[in-house]
Amino acid sequence: MRVAFIGLGVMGYPMAGHVQKSGTSVCVYNRTTKKAEEWCKEFGGEMADTPSLAAKDCDVVLVCVGNDDDVRQVVTGAEGALKGMKDNAILVDHTTASASLARELQSESASQGKRFLDAPVSGGQAGAENGALTVMIGGNEETYNAAKPIIDTYSKFNKLLGPAGNGQLAKAANQICIAGVVEGLAEALHFAMKAGLNGEDLIETISKGAAGSWQMENRYQTMLSDEYEFGFAVDWMRKDLGIALKEARRNGVEMPLVEMVDEFYSEVQKSGGGRWDTSSLLTRYTRE
Ligand code: NAP
Secondary structure (H helix, E strand, C coil), rough: CCCEECCCCCCCCHHHHHHHCCEEEEEEEECCCCHCCCCCCHHHHHHHHCCCHHHHCCCCCEECCCHHHHEEEEEEECCCCCCCCCCEEEEEEEECCCCHHHHHHHHHHCCCCEEEEECCCCCHHHHHHCCCEEEEEEEEEHHHHHHHHHHHHHEEEEECCCCCCHHHHCCCCEEEEEEHHHHHHHHHCCCCCHCCHHHHHHHHHHCCCCCCHHHHHHHHHHHCCCCCCCCCHHHHHHHHHHHHHHHHHHHHCCHHHHHHHHCCCCCCHCCCCCCCCHHHHHHHHHHH
């Protein structure tokens, strides 16, 4: 089994590392060559100068870049991965992108005799580093079963949720849930601070009941300390909520809460917080 990994960002770098550490040889490509060199030094795999060269002779090609356009560049561009892939090889896109892109890539891959899965992830940088991501997958069952041993190396749970695009639709639902939970947490902490409650005591108590959440457990301390350098960036969240809102409009679904939180995140961006983590919604209430 040979694997290529394209996109060694916060997520891709450790994910590719888990595949290499599992004993499968990995060839990486990264737009900024220095990161690929660092990766090879740390994990001992190979690197290539283009996505197409990285994908050559590989059975599975994993991609984790930024958005729809970035995926197009590294997959179907002049030196894109599809060009280099052998017949029947599997392209797995871990980027959070649109369901329509996933369907487009499924059909492009099939017309070139290759297989495709859309497979966005959840679990953040820590999940990627610990090999404990959740992976939401769209595609056909045979392709999923063939790629699963590789995906297992960096995930604690992965599941096929239906045809191409369904992985991305599940990720959109995931982000819709997070948007509401984080805004609720920001409002509760602001309310408590204004009322003179002790934040630590409050969370110690209410996190044990029905109000508890991953965001509460993992972010309340940094929120109380007004620190926002701990995870998924506001810029990425706006991309994801944009994907969700576009799909909702197409499908006639109302999402008033997501519309509102998306607007709040745009205010955080305007105040310079595009790279802050998503819990920075609290700054709208606490900073001048
Ligand atoms: P990141 O750290 O910004 O890394 C992005 C990677 O994509 C880099 O390797 C970058 O190359 C490459 N890239 C971007 N545009 C490219 C292009 N046009 N051509 C070639 N390479 C390109 O991002 P990340 O945090 O790893 O996130 C990657 C994806 O996972 C995003 O879709 C994000 O929404 C999703 N995600 C992220 C998290 C998280 O907590 N970070 C969690 C779940 C899902 P360079 O090194 O040259 O810039």
